[in-house]
Each structure stands twice: as C-alpha cells, then as structure tokens.
Amino acid sequence: FGVKCEKTRANVWRSHYGINGKDRAIEKAKAIKLVYDMYGVNVSDDVAEAILIAKYRFNIMQKDTISDLF
Secondary structure (H helix, E strand, O other), X not given: OOOOOOXXXXXXXXXXXXXXOOOHHHHHHHHHXXXXXXXXXXXXXHHHHHHHHHXXXXXXXXXXXXXXXX
16 A cells, blocks of 8 residues: 555654653553643553554654655
8 A cells, every 4th residue: 555664662752752751651651641631531551652653653754744845
C-alpha cells in the first residue's frame, strides 16, 4: 500500500511530551494523565502510549511535509 514505516525509540517520543521518570510505571502513569488532559478520556497505559506515539509521528510527518513545500 506504500505506507511509510519508521521506528521511533520510546525515549524520543516520551521526551517530546516531557514524559520522564525513574521507572516504566511512572512513565506509563504520566502518559495516561497526558492523554486524559488532552482528550478527556481514561485509557489503559498501552492505549495511552499508542495514542501518543501516533500523535508524535503525525506531528513529525506534518513538519516534514511543510518543510518540503519551502
């Protein structure tokens, strides 16, 4: 289908959102809170991370598209 696929390290997208912590449990809790603050929905840690990864990649793709125009 011609879908572009790129890997993104967890520390990259987490730092984009200011998510940091001493262990995964803290980082997951921060991801859940961030998704709640953004969208007003309660989700599991896996769903929160999936949403944030997708949003991060979408933002990067938008920046790439805009820079291609100039």
